[in-house]
Amino acid sequence: MGVITGDILVNGLPRGKSFQRTTGYVQQQDIHLETSTVREALRFSAALRQQSSVCMQDKIDYVEEVISLLEMGPYADAVIGVSGKGMSLCQSIAVADD
Amino acid sequence: MQTTNKSGLNVEQRKRLSIGVELVAKPEALIFLDEPTSGLDSQTAWAIVSLLKKLANHGLAILCTIHQPSGIIFQQFDRLLLLAKGGRTVYFGDIGENATALTGYFERHDAFQCRPEENPAEWMLHVIGAAPGAHTDRDWVETWKASSEFHGVQKELDSLAQSRHVTSEADTQDTSYAASVSQQFLACTQRVAQQYWRTPTYIYSKLSLCFITVRQPLALHKHLLTYLRVSSSASLSKTPHYPSRVSRTNSSRSSCSS
Numbered sequence: 435m436g437v438i439t440g441d442i443l444v445n446g447l448p449r450g451k452s453f454q455r456t457t458g459y460v461q462q463q464d465i466h467l468e469t470s471t472v473r474e475a476l477r478f479s480a481a482l483r484q485q486s487s488v489c490m491q492d493k494i495d496y497v498e499e500v501i502s503l504l505e506m507g508p509y510a511d512a513v514i515g516v517s518g519k520g521m522s523l524c525q526s527i528a529v530a531d532d
Numbered sequence: 533m534q535t536t537n538k539s540g541l542n543v544e545q546r547k548r549l550s551i552g553v554e555l556v557a558k559p560e561a562l563i564f565l566d567e568p569t570s571g572l573d574s575q576t577a578w579a580i581v582s583l584l585k586k587l588a589n590h591g592l593a594i595l596c597t598i599h600q601p602s603g604i605i606f607q608q609f610d611r612l613l614l615l616a617k618g619g620r621t622v623y624f625g626d627i628g629e630n631a632t633a634l635t636g637y638f639e640r641h642d643a644f645q646c647r648p649e650e651n652p653a654e655w656m657l658h659v660i661g662a663a664p665g666a667h668t669d670r671d672w673v674e675t676w677k678a679s680s681e682f683h684g685v686q687k688e689l690d691s692l693a694q695s696r697h698v699t700s701e702a703d704t705q706d707t708s709y710a711a712s713v714s715q716q717f718l719a720c721t722q723r724v725a726q727q728y729w730r731t732p733t734y735i736y737s738k739l740s741l742c743f744i745t746v747r748q749p750l751a752l753h754k755h756l757l758t759y760l761r762v763s764s765s766a767s768l769s770k771t772p773h774y775p776s777r778v779s780r781t782n783s784s785r786s787s788c789s790s
Binding site: 436438443444445446450451452453454455456457458459460461462464466467468469470472474475476477478479480481482483484485486493496497500501503504505506509512513514515516517 | 540541543545546547548549550551552553554555556557558559560561562563564565566567568570583586587590617618619620692693694695706707708709710711712715716719723726727730731
């Protein structure tokens with residue numbers, strides 16, 4: 435493995451403590467609370483991660499905006515559920531091999 | 533495609549939700565995605581990448597790692613940072629219309645030509661010798677460092693560092709979390725309570741566990757009583773015994789010295 439050295443700057447300034455708040459990180463594994471619905475998951479994230487100066491109604495409105503932007507309207511109230519109930523990718527590859 | 537089955541959201545819907553969860557946090561700087569297309573079929577991968585393109589057109593900065601993209605997906609990206617083993621830069625710049633900016637760079641440095649029907653993403657891995665069975669005599673990392681494109685990037689970085697436009701640093705507090713501890717506590721407690729309410733089987737199993745083990749506390753009670761009795765008698769007997777024990781050791785020592 436290589437080692438890369440250098441400065442990490444954001445807009446020409448060293449990143450501060452709030453750096454992680456100004457970025458979004460979509461992980462490879464889609465980990466969600468299986469019992470909550472899509473809308474609840476989004477509201478939870480908005481409530482805790484948007485500036486606390488923003489009022490709750492604005493956050494809720496923004497969640498609706500994101501739902502329509504991502505075209506998640508048809509399943510916004512669906513429960514997230516457990517992933518991997520169906521055939522996993524590895525399993526389907528194994529079947530294809532046979 | 534958009535229907536939900538009983539087992540919950542499908543892979544595409546889950547991926548969309550993952551992106552949504554980050555979007556509602558209103559990230560000012562950028563959104564980073566770790567291989568958003570891995571584990572998805574080509575149709576779903578295309579849907580997700582088109583979504584990312586749509587978000588980018590909305591003015592959001594998107595940084596995304598990707599493995600083995602198909603030609604059509606690769607076209608959706610604006611710029612490419614190609615890294616060789618060890619994280620060393622091989623190319624950083626525009627992909628261009630039909631990947632011409634990218635292929636142009638490599639072809640100018642004596643790479644074999646990228647045929648129009650070829651996938652430029654696969655072709656470039658072949659060129660730098662990263663594809664299985666591929667081999668290259670050229671050190672592409674050094675080639676990059678000597679290229680005019682590299683100097684262009686350096687120049688842009690320097691000008692960015694000089695501009696140092698101070699963002700609204702004053703009104704955004706420099707803390708790790710946006711919400712206060714009490715807000716976090718409230719939101720999490722609410723969510724956990726809701727989770728328990730929706731999984732009654734968990735509560736039932738906990739309750740039945742209580743009933744099954746109801747005799748256990750009785751047995752424990754008995755144990756505790758015996759323990760207390762023993763320890764209290766020991767502590768009672770300790771006090772009167774203590775001086776006598778000390779005197780005994782003294783006497784034994786004196787007998788040794790004599």
